[in-house]
Amino acid sequence: MDLILRGGRVVDPESGLDAVRDVGVSDGRVAEIGNSLAPGAPEVDVGGLVVTAGFIDLHSHVNTVAGLWLQAADGVTTALELEAGVTPVAAAYRMAAAEGRPVNYGFAASWAMARMEAVAGIAPEANLSAFLANMASPGWQRPAAPGQITVMLDRLSADLADGALGIGLLLGYAPASSPDEYLQVCALAAEAGTPTFTHARDLIEMVPTAPIDGAEEIVRAAGQTGAHMHYCHVNSTSQRHVDRVLALVGRAQAAGSRVTTEAYPYGSGMTGIGAAFLAPERLGERGLSPSSLIYAPTGERVASVDRLRELRAADPGGLAIIELLREDDPGDRELLMRSLTFPGSIVASDAMPLTWMGPRDPASAAAAAPPAWPLPRTAITHPRTAGTFSRALRLLTRDGGPFTLAEALTKCSLRPARVLGDRVPALRRKGRLQVGCDADIVVFDPGTITDRASYDDSTRPSAGIRHVLVNGTFVIRDGDVVTDARPGRPVRADPC
Numbered sequence: 001m002d003l004i005l006r007g008g009r010v011v012d013p014e015s016g017l018d019a020v021r022d023v024g025v026s027d028g029r030v031a032e033i034g035n036s037l038a039p040g041a042p043e044v045d046v047g048g049l050v051v052t053a054g055f056i057d058l059h060s061h062v063n064t065v066a067g068l069w070l071q072a073a074d075g076v077t078t079a080l081e082l083e084a085g086v087t088p089v090a091a092a093y094r095m096a097a098a099e100g101r102p103v104n105y106g107f108a109a110s111w112a113m114a115r116m117e118a119v120a121g122i123a124p125e126a127n128l129s130a131f132l133a134n135m136a137s138p139g140w141q142r143p144a145a146p147g148q149i150t151v152m153l154d155r156l157s158a159d160l161a162d163g164a165l166g167i168g169l170l171l172g173y174a175p176a177s178s179p180d181e182y183l184q185v186c187a188l189a190a191e192a193g194t195p196t197f198t199h200a201r202d203l204i205e206m207v208p209t210a211p212i213d214g215a216e217e218i219v220r221a222a223g224q225t226g227a228h229m230h231y232c233h234v235n236s237t238s239q240r241h242v243d244r245v246l247a248l249v250g251r252a253q254a255a256g257s258r259v260t261t262e263a264y265p266y267g268s269g270m271t272g273i274g275a276a277f278l279a280p281e282r283l284g285e286r287g288l289s290p291s292s293l294i295y296a297p298t299g300e301r302v303a304s305v306d307r308l309r310e311l312r313a314a315d316p317g318g319l320a321i322i323e324l325l326r327e328d329d330p331g332d333r334e335l336l337m338r339s340l341t342f343p344g345s346i347v348a349s350d351a352m353p354l355t356w357m358g359p360r361d362p363a364s365a366a367a368a369a370p371p372a373w374p375l376p377r378t379a380i381t382h383p384r385t386a387g388t389f390s391r392a393l394r395l396l397t398r399d400g401g402p403f404t405l406a407e408a409l410t411k412c413s414l415r416p417a418r419v420l421g422d423r424v425p426a427l428r429r430k431g432r433l434q435v436g437c438d439a440d441i442v443v444f445d446p447g448t449i450t451d452r453a454s455y456d457d458s459t460r461p462s463a464g465i466r467h468v469l470v471n472g473t474f475v476i477r478d479g480d481v482v483t484d485a486r487p488g489r490p491v492r493a494d495p496c
């Protein structure tokens with residue numbers, strides 16, 4: 001035995017275990033769970049704390065060690081880039097392995113990057129920054145010719161053969177792409193037995209001229225192709241229409257379609273300021289104005305349409321906070337809770353890469369410096385990067401929250417593991433705290449767990465999370481990051 005976590009409240013949502021137990025860890029796996037395990041290994045007293053499976057984030061765009069520390073400090077032990085995805089996926093796995101990761105990592109194939117290549121000749125670079133830099137260019141958003149769709153599908157097939165975890169579809173970023181193209185991509189996924197992860201097209205309430213309602217489209221693809229459709233951040237793309245969208249999803253699920261949903265408990269979104277739906281003439285569709293946007297690199301609230309045009313032209317991939325729902329409004333807070341408490345809904349962060357304020361020169365000191373903890377105040381992000389899971393647990397289980405701890409934890413670990421478990425054997429050993437499972441473990445205080453990151457202090461780590469182990473190695477110990485730990489391993493599908 002390498003380690004004994006002594007006397008914690010062990011919660012495993014799959015088996016229903018919720019009792020005081022010792023947990024023995026050996027060779028990166030959970031070796032024993034029981035009462036009074038014999039001594040003989042280093043011990044950590046976790047009395048009074050919850051011991052459970054680490055959180056699996058299906059929606060993380062974080063691509064640096066420093067950003068992943070923030071996620072680990074929020075209980076995340078596996079951070080997967082599935083909505084945007086990356087292409088070519090093999091290069092993304094290579095780069096992550098070469099740099100080392102504190103948490104487990106994995107990638108879906110990227111429809112958007114494959115589309116950029118097929119329609120606009122933009123070579124994919126296997127990272128999100130390259131996508132963000134090109135996202136505003138109209139070239140890649142054009143309707144595709146049949147031959148171009150074939151090229152796209154070939155690229156996605158090659159990524160799936162290389163172990164991609166599914167296909168990510170940033171559909172809302174190319175709203176002129178045809179619904180038929182979407183169905184063809186979903187049919188490819190169905191054939192490969194792999195899930196799709198969609199940022200929905202515009203809802204019909206927002207854009208009455210859309211070729212199809214964004215929510216109907218996802219549900220229809222599940223019914224017509226048989227693909228497992230995962231509906232990303234249903235909170236932010238549905239805004240105040242979330243009841244209509246969730247009812248639609250519920251009907252599809254009842255009819256036997258495989259549609260899953262995820263949500264993050266924040267009223268604001270964040271994306272590249274050059275996104276199609278942030279064009280000045282389109283802001284009204286979502287009830288927004290330029291001042292609903294805060295441009296992260298300078299922290300400025302966008303003052304006018306002219307300033308918005310200027311920023312979109314100069315730095316289309318520059319990240320901006322977008323105020324969608326008001327977190328200080330009880331009605332809007334209730335809408336956010338409905339996305340989170342919807343039966344089966346998964347907690348997923350949409351964690352964003354860090355933006356470094358100050359000089360943009362990539363050779364600048366900040367960009368070149370090795371990651372340091374705590375992060376300097378010049379590193380900023382959306383608070384969801386640092387706080388999604390602890391905020392969700394607080395809202396769901398503390399102060400009269402509607403769920404038991406086990407129910408809430410199911411949304412953070414077991415359900416996300418099940419989304420991928422069909423085709424990815426490694427996920428069947430994650431998201432559970434059982435003998436033989438990977439020792440991806442979070443230890444936290446259920447009475448004090450909470451987010452602390454805010455829009456003004458976005459990289460403040462969560463509170464109440466005491467220890468986090470990834471494959472049996474501490475990445476958070478006594479509430480602090482173990483800065484030299486890189487135990488993260490690739491999560492990859494079997495080649496098909």
Ligand SMILES: [Zn+2]
Binds near residue numbers: 083199232233
């Ligand atoms: Zn998205």
